[in-house]
Every structure is written in C-alpha cells, then in structure tokens.
Amino acid sequence: MTDEQLLSEATLRAVEQYVANPTQALLLSGPIGVGKALLAKDIAAQLLGVDQNKVQEHAYIRWIEPVDSKIAISAIRELQHFMSRTVPGEGVVTRLVCIVNADTMTREAQNALLKLLEEPAERATIVLTASSPRQLLPTVRSRVQTIAVRPPALSTITDVFVQEGYDETRVQRAQQLAGDNIERLRELLSDDVDTAARDVELVKSYLAVGQFERLSRIDRELKDKQVAMQFVKTLVTMAHSSIKYSVAHNASQSLTRWQSILEAAYIARTALSRNANTKLVLTELMLSL
Known part of the structure; x- marks a missing residue:
C-alpha cells in the first residue's frame, strides 16, 4: 500500500503544486489519523531530495513533536539558531522544519513561532500539521498556506485493504467505526x-x-x-x-x-x-x- 492510495485526489494535487512551488510555511490540516505526519515527511523528502526514511536524521531538517502532549516554547526557541545558520546548496529549499501536532503548541510557543514566520529565513520552509487548526493563533494561520488532508472515497480505501488480504465485509464494518481515521481503521483490522x-x-x-x-x-x-x-x-x-x-x-x-x-x-x-x-x-x- 502506498501513501498516495490513502489520500484524496484533491490532496495529492495540492501537494504536487506545493512541492513544485513551495512557500515559506505550510499547514497540513485534517482529521486525526488521516496521515498528516507521513505526508509531511514525504513533502520534506521531496523538497530536500532525501530518502523518506531518513528525513528525521537529516542535518538540515528539524522534526518537532509534542512532549507530554504539548510543544513548549523551548522547542521553538531552538529553531531560531537552526534557521539562522548558513546552509550549503542552491536548491529552492535547503532546510526545513516540521512541527507535528502544531495545535498542541503553548501560546508562548506560538508567539515564538510567529517571529520566525514574520522574518522567514532564506530558502527555508516550515511545515505544520494540525487536527484542530483553530487552536492555532489567527496570526499564525494567516501566515501559512493550508492544504486540507483528506482520505479518498471509502470504496477506494476498501479496495486497498482488500488487496492487502483483509476480508471485505470486515473492512467495511471497521470503516463504519473508524470514519476518516485511517490509522484507527488499521488498528481495528488488526485488533x-x-x-x-x-x-x-x-x-x-x-x-x-x-x-x-x-x-x-x-x-x-x-x-x-x-x-x-x-x-x-x-x-x-x-x-x-x-x-x-x-x-x-x-x-x-x-x-x-x-x-x-x-x-x-x-x-x-x-x-x-x-x-x-x-x-x-x-x-x-x-x-x-
């Protein structure tokens, strides 16, 4: 199963357009379990030309996730030095920051991020993911390009999991319980x-x-x-x-x-x-x- 098979055509088109012409900041917004973090990793890999499995190890990529269910201001402050560094290379994007579950940032962290968005570093991109984008400050949301991350039609999802060997009736029953949450759907099928x-x-x-x-x-x-x-x-x-x-x-x-x-x-x-x-x-x- 490829990641593309579990994203809607509209989402795939929007991502393709973004990678071709990236902006300084991107927000991937969508329901829990739809695959926003995986998509962020794929975008980072494409923009910097690295293997998707090595994105979080790359010297010019910073990957931030919540600690104890929140992202504190200290995590964002550490980015200021990273964004000020001179990076070799002539690509459109030579360094990237990904903040997973950005909607868990404290207000202080969001204000610190806002300063980075207001004074963008050269050839740098910040990618955010959020299930509750309204938890982000309006001033943050206004400075990012947003892509709605949506799954494909239920029939397409069914076909994908049936091809993996799951019983069609079981898949359809699990879909009724999981809704758009692909991660939850997979858990149900294995549980x-x-x-x-x-x-x-x-x-x-x-x-x-x-x-x-x-x-x-x-x-x-x-x-x-x-x-x-x-x-x-x-x-x-x-x-x-x-x-x-x-x-x-x-x-x-x-x-x-x-x-x-x-x-x-x-x-x-x-x-x-x-x-x-x-x-x-x-x-x-x-x-x-």
Missing part, C-alpha cells in the same frame, strides 16, 4: 472490531440521554482514565464522520451540533492527555454535549 463497536454504542447511549443521566454515569462507567480517553477518542471519530455526513446531506442543524461536539471532545482529549482530573474533564464534556 478487535467487536470491542470498537461496543465503544461506539457506549458513546451513542450517552448522546441519547439527558444531561443529568450523563453526569450520573461518569463514576460508574468512565472513572478509569484509559476508559475515559477511549470514550473521548471514539466521540471524536464519530463527530468527524457525522460532520462529513451532515455536509454531504446539507443538514445544517446536525452539522452545527456535531461541530460543537467535536470542539468539546478535542478540549477533553487535550485535557486528559495533560493529566487533568478525569471526572472534572468528563463533567465539562457532558455539559457540552
């Missing part, structure tokens, strides 16, 4: 689809009842942090799928509701990953559903 189905039913049961009952069930069913995190991850996946369905069927009321749910789920996921109090996080989430 237990039945468990994932139960996760979905649990989330649905919470959405079907009133606020009081949702709150009363937290201690009984979601007090374990791992269970709570899985609940939130499932809610995020369901929200992405429901938003896509609402857009396709012009269901504006449903779209507004699911967008609100997705935003609340993102906030809860971030808080849990930063070791916030599980009950407080879930209480806030249930009040937002």
Whole structure:
C-alpha cells in the first residue's frame, strides 16, 4: 500500500503544486489519523531530495513533536539558531522544519513561532500539521498556506485493504467505526472490531440521554482514565464522520451540533492527555454535549 492510495485526489494535487512551488510555511490540516505526519515527511523528502526514511536524521531538517502532549516554547526557541545558520546548496529549499501536532503548541510557543514566520529565513520552509487548526493563533494561520488532508472515497480505501488480504465485509464494518481515521481503521483490522463497536454504542447511549443521566454515569462507567480517553477518542471519530455526513446531506442543524461536539471532545482529549482530573474533564464534556 502506498501513501498516495490513502489520500484524496484533491490532496495529492495540492501537494504536487506545493512541492513544485513551495512557500515559506505550510499547514497540513485534517482529521486525526488521516496521515498528516507521513505526508509531511514525504513533502520534506521531496523538497530536500532525501530518502523518506531518513528525513528525521537529516542535518538540515528539524522534526518537532509534542512532549507530554504539548510543544513548549523551548522547542521553538531552538529553531531560531537552526534557521539562522548558513546552509550549503542552491536548491529552492535547503532546510526545513516540521512541527507535528502544531495545535498542541503553548501560546508562548506560538508567539515564538510567529517571529520566525514574520522574518522567514532564506530558502527555508516550515511545515505544520494540525487536527484542530483553530487552536492555532489567527496570526499564525494567516501566515501559512493550508492544504486540507483528506482520505479518498471509502470504496477506494476498501479496495486497498482488500488487496492487502483483509476480508471485505470486515473492512467495511471497521470503516463504519473508524470514519476518516485511517490509522484507527488499521488498528481495528488488526485488533478487535467487536470491542470498537461496543465503544461506539457506549458513546451513542450517552448522546441519547439527558444531561443529568450523563453526569450520573461518569463514576460508574468512565472513572478509569484509559476508559475515559477511549470514550473521548471514539466521540471524536464519530463527530468527524457525522460532520462529513451532515455536509454531504446539507443538514445544517446536525452539522452545527456535531461541530460543537467535536470542539468539546478535542478540549477533553487535550485535557486528559495533560493529566487533568478525569471526572472534572468528563463533567465539562457532558455539559457540552
């Protein structure tokens, strides 16, 4: 399976155009698990003419990922020296920075990044990935070119996994649970689809009842942090799928509701990953559903 097979034609065209004429900063925006980091690695490999498997080892590439679920200002400050260095070569791009999950940057880190964007280094490119681009400062978003990273049609994804040897019915069932999350789809196919189905039913049961009952069930069913995190991850996946369905069927009321749910789920996921109090996080989430 190639990465290209799991990206939409529109995404592939946008990437091809960007590589042919790169700008100083690029934001790869798309749902969780769609393959943004892999795509960033591929873009870096193409721009600097290196093997994709050696991108993170390259002397003129800096690869930044969250530590303890956030990117601190210290990580961005280290880039200032890197961006000021003289780099040999005459290519259009001779050095590159990739910030994975840039939406986890602290405000201080984003302000430090903004200075780099305002005073771009010569022949340098900064690539960001984000599942929640609205978590980035408007001043940061306004200074980057954005490519929406989207998967291909479900039928195309099915064909790819069937060619890998998976049963078609199993793939289709897993797709109903994973939505656009290709990473989650692969996990389901190699793990237990039945468990994932139960996760979905649990989330649905919470959405079907009133606020009081949702709150009363937290201690009984979601007090374990791992269970709570899985609940939130499932809610995020369901929200992405429901938003896509609402857009396709012009269901504006449903779209507004699911967008609100997705935003609340993102906030809860971030808080849990930063070791916030599980009950407080879930209480806030249930009040937002």
